Amino acid sequence: MPLHRLLQPAYVLMSVAVLPLLWSLPVHADYGLAMGAPAKYADGKHGFAYANPNAPKGGSLVMGALGDFNTLNPYLLKGDKLPGLAELGDNFVFDTLMVESWDEPFAMYGLLASDIDLAPDKLSVTFTLNPKARFQNGDAVLAEDVVYTFNTITKDEAATPLYRFYYADVKRVVALDQRRVRFEFAKPNAELHLILGQIQIFSHKSFPLGFAKSANVLPIGSGPYRLARHEFGQLVDYQRRPDYWAQDLPIRKGFWNFDHIRFKVYRDPTAFTEALKAGKIDLTYENSAKNWARAYANPSLAKRGLQMQSFAHKNNAGLQGYALNTRRAPLNDVKFRQALSLSFDFETINQQIFYGLYKRPYSYFTNSELAADGLPSAGELKVLEPLRAQLPPQVFNKPVPMPAKVSPQLGVRPNLLQARLMLLQAGYRYQNGRLIDKQGRPVNLEYLTNGKSHERAAGKWQRDLAKLGITLKIRLVDSAIYQKRLQEFDYDIITHVYAQSQSPGNEQMEMHSCASAKTPPSRNGNMVGSCEPAIDAILKRFEHFESREELIAVSRSLDRVLRHQYYVIPQWYSDEWRMVYWNKFAQPKTLPLYYGPTTWALMTWWHVN
Template structure:
């Protein structure tokens, strides 16, 4: 069914200004009016200058941000490249002009046209032209060396055309509710960047048009960027008051101890702390004061997505839902939260945790109607029972009652308890491996390891080098590991990379669990076509409910707070965005006083 003009107006509000398209919003009006000067969560008069240093985990062995292989340096992709549009962080999904000064969705919903701002310049002095946009898109979606996430994300684009030097048209295979929006997120680099393909430029920096240039990269442990003082977009509404530091430096670390001691030694200007134990014990006011540092606790309203121990359904015994249920029952979150996390976390319960898109109770209304379209491929429990919630540990009896339930499920699956070990019909012990690169998670999983041993399951913990870990993750070479399904306020095409059959068979995709299910395939198509925010919420709830009934992940935890430490000389905008990442917001909007 083609989108009508009226439906187009419901999806998108567009008006032009002297610089670029005023804005595109999905399912509602844009927040920032025509002629706005800057976003509300920046200081438009922020001074330029100074140095900003951040710690980052791991390391890097490539400066090319697009390849599937290698550990990527973080700043090249985020600081040296501009996109067609920039996201507004006070709205669920709104995009405003950056490289594109004019954007127009065809009345039938089968094409979107971007007109390039004539001021846009690459860092080598060349103008940004339509051929560069086309080359960027084709490289990311067709080059075999590229990460497959791009191909899945823009899968419904049929072709890209360049009718004039500064006009680029994306034509769609079929209407897709958000495709014209997410194409605005395309990182644009010069067509001169990879003339022989990504594989030939495996360590090559793309020629970008962003606010910074890479100035130094040392031994995979340090990278440094210098602000482009002639940055072409610095006075656009979508860049005013942003990217203020003259120098941005990333220091990579392998171990949390190095990171913490580095902060205490004054090596970093800002750090987000995600480990409760460190937050509670590692940063005393006396130590921080020596380097003009202080702790801050910020609230945030963003969808938390889902962090958890994902099980690889491609492997036995995880293809048996009873095994997956038993493993979920055996994880004692409450004890971990009390003993290790200082009670700072809440259990994640949904792939859209902390949002209106999380399924609750039994399906009804619009969500039920959507589920009915896949009813023949769904178990009756999806319709007759409440959506599964993570099990809780008994306050008095502890994990024992849950372990007894888990043992019963394991017996139903054909296992028997023999001499303290769980064995299958052939007498083979049930042993599984948890793969991680983090010593923090190694410590957390140790409690689970002991509890599994009580019901005869041997859990081996494999601590791998970050590079080896990423290689194994890309090949789906694991039993269980920790992943994060990062979801936004407007979920869409990224769900295909998470849960589609095509992604399950593609190395490097984000379908870590190996989900390939006809009901899920039906529901994924609904993310392509929806007519309102209410319908999108219902679609997300339907998918969430379906996945939770499959028990593909053992939910971890989340917090609606950002715990951060930063130098008192750092200038911070007075207003925080509604939906934001703490580190990204500070990097893009803070300044040195």
């Protein structure tokens, strides 16, 4: 699942899974394949349409980074990573074996690898490296470097465990000769060969003192930039390499146009915003509706050249919402969860708090063709029919639930009356204005958060729940306590983002499976604690599929079953990226379809004055 196409944008590409492309012959560096249609750039003669191949090189781009950093090694488990470096995917310093197209949800093209050969039995894949590929120290990128990289990040205990999870089905990696490397799989996996294509490769000479002792060592990469300067807690400066080995490849034409990309570090969001307004930061993605509506309204800023621009995107927005912990009563009651979902007044919150800038998500795959709609299609029924005995009847005979809307004239009151009736029918009762559960206990819930930005919206929900006789306590804690309580499943309700790509894969198991429900949650863990055999059966289908159409049917089937269980109360999302930047940059005329806003700017914009 490519993480740069997720709900929360980042300034670097991060990827952990991609929709598999079906091929049996080697795919060369200037070729790529896409499922269900010819690859858009398959002739190998043209670069990506969302980059300008004639973009001039030069100038600098200054970004801001919130937080701090104390390690140069992005692959270590411990430490705060250097701004500008991601653990996976395309970035400044490290090239990958292959790169994604942002115009296609399921196409990739060779970079370090000049061709890829997937075995007919899909139990191994062989990459042949481009003989021109060079590390920053001048060494050729060889098969031994790929083997070293993979073994280091998956076997060294000091490495982040992310890699061990995603590459668990790789039995071993073998250097066949200097430029050919083969990954052997424990079982056929529809996407694993392309996940492997997204590993950042570093030189086997990177850690002479050992990986665990190299927190202040930046591995030797082959990417377009080198680390020129850094000051912990203050700034990072990357300098473009004029000797970058891949700069003439069609898939690199028009990319990486700034001579310097700098990150200035800020610890406070207000200081960050003020630095942008003062011209100390050149560009940012603005995810605060309040800031977008009010922070940049001073006419003098516009006169000085500060611009605000929204860019449309087709990214799979996933689902952000209130995740209900079904490990606890009364949240283990689907009727209670359904009634609870009626109480959230998105429309009022959007207008009064978010300046009308958001839409309401409706699916675990919002804003994509993977979202279920209406009654099950013929393709979905092929997935669902074998599980009919394990599924509630409404999955088959009722349209997939959509978030409840609030009447502009009557407000949330009709929804609350409907919720009250559902609760009474489910066996709850009222006593002195309080909702009483089936055991005679008042219904009290706690919303746990570590961010003040969610308090105002939760406060409106809190008041509406009180009208149902439900007490909602809002508990704001620091990040350490928040993480500890999540690890111990000690919460009723949290805000959670189900981050998705255009091409869902094995990460769905981590989000929704019974096994994940019993495992302390990770970045995309099973926060609601759901454990349904039918859902597990559908999740197995993500390990192997033969066409894009099959993936769509499986995704919609999963989405339909999950939504009928009301595990999550949807909050809000945007199908636009809101960018604020100073008027000294130009951008390509063509927008990509699936992209992160600052990533696109970093990689394809250029300096004009």
